[in-house]
Amino acid sequence: MDAATSGGSVASPPNPPLPVRVRVPAPAETTEWTEEPMSPTGRMLADVGFYIVVLMGLGEPVNLPVFRAGIETELLTRFPRFGSIQVTDESKGGKPRWVQTAVNVDDHIIVPTLNPAAVASDADKTVEDYVSSLSMLPMDRRCPLWEFHFLDFPTSEATSTAVLRLDHSIGDAMSIITLLMASSRSTADPARLPAMPPPPRRTGAIYQRRPLSSPGYCLVWIWSYFVLMWNTLLDVVLIVAMILFSSDPRTIFTCEDDGRHNETRRKRFVHRTFSLDDVKFIKTVMNCTINDVLVGVTSAALSQYYFRKSGDIRTERICLRSFLPVNTRPISSRQTYVTKVETGNRVGSIVCPFYIALHDHPLEYVREAKMLMRRKKSSLEVMITQMAGELLVKYFGIKIGAFLFRRILTQTTILLSNVVGPAEQITLCGHPVAFIGISIYGQPQAVTVHYLTYGSSIKITLAVDDKQFPDCHKILDDFAESIKLIRNAAARKISNSSVHDCVTRNWIRW
Known part of the structure; x- marks a missing residue:
């Protein structure tokens, strides 16, 4: 997979299946912003190299300006980690910390150029191959460690696909899914936030x-x-x-x-x-x-x-x-x-x-x-x-x-x-979400099983x-x-x- 970039280039992963166009953002200035120490769990997850992948099937074609505006007004304002980078300063004890920085949302939006023949032949496998290739593609640690990938063609389950990839040190699966719910609206009633399932009961003795x-x-x-x-x-x-x-x-x-x-x-x-x-x-x-x-x-x-x-x-x-x-x-x-x-x-x-x-x-x-x-x-x-x-x-x-x-x-x-996901269908950044799946990579196990409930369905992702x-x-x-x-x-x-x-x-x- 040749990775063409604007203003720079990154090494492409070995044996890539599909051509992908990746934009490498320039390093952001980090002065005069608030700082916060990284938690021990976050430091440990950053060191072992775990990444979260969220797959979202959308119910309509991708409208990039609308989705971009939603990311900027909803996700960035609700989740400070999306606007922070990891910095280690030996003069301050050598412990990593979160430092807020200016974020250009366009640098974190990737629309790959895929083989049209592969898309026409088997769209589902094309999406699967592309998402799998992300597990071999590094992220630029000089910038906030998250990115949205948009695959704007229909598959068997959705009209288009959005993939959120982020470093696990930013948050766990529960906090990321909660962020998506807090930034979305109910599809049935766009005036309100999506309904939550009832809290579980504590059943221990x-x-x-x-x-x-x-x-x-x-x-x-x-x-x-x-x-x-x-x-x-x-x-x-x-x-x-x-x-x-x-x-x-x-x-x-x-x-x-x-x-x-x-x-x-x-x-x-x-x-x-x-x-x-x-x-x-x-x-x-x-x-x-x-x-x-x-x-x-x-x-x-x-x-x-x-x-x-x-x-x-x-x-x-x-x-x-x-x-x-x-x-x-x-x-x-x-x-x-x-x-x-x-x-x-x-x-x-x-x-x-x-x-x-x-x-x-x-x-x-x-x-x-x-x-x-x-x-x-x-x-x-x-x-x-x-x-x-x-x-x-x-x-x-x-x-x-x-x-x-x-x-x-x-x-x-x-x-x-x-x-546990939302109890009803949601609309995220102006796009109805047909399904949500979540998984991770970087783990040493050969098999990882993730379940995520969404409305009246449950999605298993291996x-x-x-x-x-x-x-x-x-x-x-x-x-x-x-x-x-x-x-x-x-x-x-x-x-x-x-x-x-x-x-x-x-x-x-x-």
């Missing part, structure tokens, strides 16, 4: 209010705290063991070692849309959470792919581990996004086991995930990992913190995340090693098949329960 005057309830309350401390201690020991020696068994999902850093391998982003109502139906039948269902679906889909791809006919389970980032903001913060969008990264993490297995009943995958996630909810692992990461960076330096963080990631098999998984669309087929099988099994369970209740009532009446 320590959150349940009980009358402590009752001896029985008091004992249960004390026991819940004992279990919390025990599980937290056990999780800390397991994480330390993971850093020192414990790793997952090698499978077809383990990132291949080709002599390069895994983070520099090209990622391919593929996505598919499913019905959120199906996921909610399974959730209701199994009396669990949406997260539990998605973890179970992931286990079922990867199990299907594994046994078909590997030809392994063993029936024993293979225990692997997934790395799950968790938003640590208060659950009410999403409801106040109208007046304030929180910047930065406020995430902890949990390391959750999942199993590659063949179950006779599809609901077993969800039932198993429910048990595993319930166990993780009775632990302070999320808070411990967040505090430990910040303390390591603060007292031992960014290199130590980033090394240990990368070490934990390399010892796990997949990265799994679920982000970021896979391009060389290792040339049949990555088959994995999406396995996800579709797994949701279908689990949903049908849940429907049969409801039907059988209804028949049983009817027979029971008739027997009693008789």
Whole structure:
């Protein structure tokens, strides 16, 4: 891919699939602007080199002047990181900080020149190839680390496509999606902001209010705290063991070692849309959470792919581990996004086991995930990992913190995340949004699974090693098949329960 520029040039990534025109902005002046120190988490993410990619299918052709005006009036004013660069000054201790700078929005808008024959032949693959090429294209760190790419041609899901790429140190997935919601309007009623889904309930035992005057309830309350401390201690020991020696068994999902850093391998982003109502139906039948269902679906889909791809006919389970980032903001913060969008990264993490297995009943995958996630909810692992990461960076330096963080990631098999989006269709910068998908690159895992709810749908986006998984669309087929099988099994369970209740009532009446 030859990267032509205006007033400069950048090296093009190896083996590029499509010609792209990239504009390299000139370094901006940074004097006489406000400064803010980078958080330890932000410094760590900047050092490991994580980038967020947000794919947005638009319902109409791109109107660049309108979208540009929306970026300038909405995104830049609501999110200070979009107008800041990272600066390290040895005279001030050598710690990086955010420095506000003048931003020319045109320097961050890229309209690539693609092969018309490739677009006409397969528009979806053209978009997929282009977005994948971004994982090998560096960003100019002398300027704010974000950019919009516009692909103005129709695909199977949208009239045009916008891709937002930004450095992960700017914010986490939750803050970026919240920013997009705060900067958009409801498509049904452009006069108001989009509706938010209701906040989740805290379901852990320590959150349940009980009358402590009752001896029985008091004992249960004390026991819940004992279990919390025990599980937290056990999780800390397991994480330390993971850093020192414990790793997952090698499978077809383990990132291949080709002599390069895994983070520099090209990622391919593929996505598919499913019905959120199906996921909610399974959730209701199994009396669990949406997260539990998605973890179970992931286990079922990867199990299907594994046994078909590997030809392994063993029936024993293979225990692997997934790395799950968790938003640590208060659950009410999403409801106040109208007046304030929180910047930065406020995430902890949990390391959750999942199993590659063949179950006779599809609901077993969800039932198993429910048990595993319930166990993780009775632990302070999320808070411990967040505090430990910040303390390591603060007292031992960014290199130590980033090394240990990368070490934990390399010892796990997949990265799994679920982000809650708007509860209805939105219009962003004057353009109706048909779908939203989110993912990251720079991570050492060969497979990353991101879910994002949007209106009545849920979008799954896979970021896979391009060389290792040339049949990555088959994995999406396995996800579709797994949701279908689990949903049908849940429907049969409801039907059988209804028949049983009817027979029971008739027997009693008789």
